[in-house]
Amino acid sequence: MRRKGLPKEEVLSSIRSLREKDVPWSRVLNSICTRPHPLAVEAFQAGIDTNLGDVRIFRGTHDIERRAVALMGTLLGKESCAGSLVSGGTEANLLAMYVARKLATQRRGGLTGPPEVIVAETVHYSVQKIFDLLGLTPRTAPVDKRLRMDVKAAEALVNERTIALIGTAGTSEFGSVDPIEALSQLALERDLYLHVDAATGGFIIPFARELGHPLPRFDFSLPGVTSITLDPHKYGLVNVPAGAVFFRDPALQSLISLDSFFARTPTHRTFLGTRPGGAALATYAVLEHLGWEGFVEATRTNYDTMGYLLDRLNARGYSLLLPPELNIAIVDLPAAVQVMELLERWDWIISVSKRYSNCLRLVVTAHVTRPVVDAFIDALDGAMTELGLVSCGTD
Structure with a gap:
């Protein structure tokens, strides 16, 4: 210096x-x-001094995050789902697997061996560091000719140590959409946690389906889907960093719990403590400004x-x-x-x-x-x- x-x-x-x-x-x-929407830039700058890790100070910014989560919840078929703005898909997937591991521990009274998660060959590469951090073992299912997870092969990998499945609604590498509906059914039948990584496809598929593109459902309208990753900073036209994680049941999000040293400071529900409030403002602004029809036209x-x-x-x-x-x-x-x-x-x-x-x-x-x-x-x-x-x- x-x-x-x-x-x-x-x-x-x-x-x-x-x-x-x-x-x-x-x-x-x-x-x-991509280049963010101009309104996202303006809204982010309006929140440049905010920190969602301290909601005692930034009360209004926290309210905006709650509104942005609810708006994205409608996109995912469940306005009342629980969720948070996070740094991106990696943190969102980490939080989902953290919850899956804690849930399995609670339900089973402890884990008898190394917990396993079933993924496809095409799952995002970031999950490997997540598994390393959480002590999870991947079991990899092959993909079909369209590079989508082979659900029958995934089912054959399920055993007493399996705690979760990860399906991808738009692989980063190929843009392939795993058969989430079939994975939802498998998760229900085998009592497994199903996480859907929709970081790539989450802001495409709902609008593309309305335009007539033959894409499957991936959201909370499927009863076996437990959590979802969504990235506003991709096709949501928001500036980086703006990811999001959602849970079907608020009780699941409560498994992410870190108390600070200070009285009246709320429990943190994300991996990061300090979080840029500008991401919430930018996400909220673009969602409200474009609305469903605006995103349909962008998708078209x-x-x-x-x-x-x-x-x-x-x-x-x-x-x-x-x-x-x-x-x-x-x-x-x-x-x-x-x-x-x-x-x-x-x-x-x-x-x-x-x-x-x-x-x-x-x-x-x-x-x-x-x-x-x-x-x-x-x-x-x-x-x-x-x-x-x-x-x-x-x-």
């Missing part, structure tokens, strides 16, 4: 200069996050752009690994890593699966427009040509 500080304008100039290294959103096709636009991307890929001779369910396209491409690396040198950011190295992943969200698609297809063709790969057709 300098002994004598710099003038404000010099500091801001340095920040502007360093941020010029950031890739502009118009060249990003790998992110499920994303699917229209997705259709345009698929048409352009098809016209140029590229093939998909599988039909997309959400706004994620997986191109079956030889030498996909080399293509990705060359495109990144040209400041185009895409993804390639480490496990399936021929899978070039393209994500459509609010900042991906038709002109962005056109520019990207030209760049992709250029990369293929420069690498001497099979040339594609013409439009």
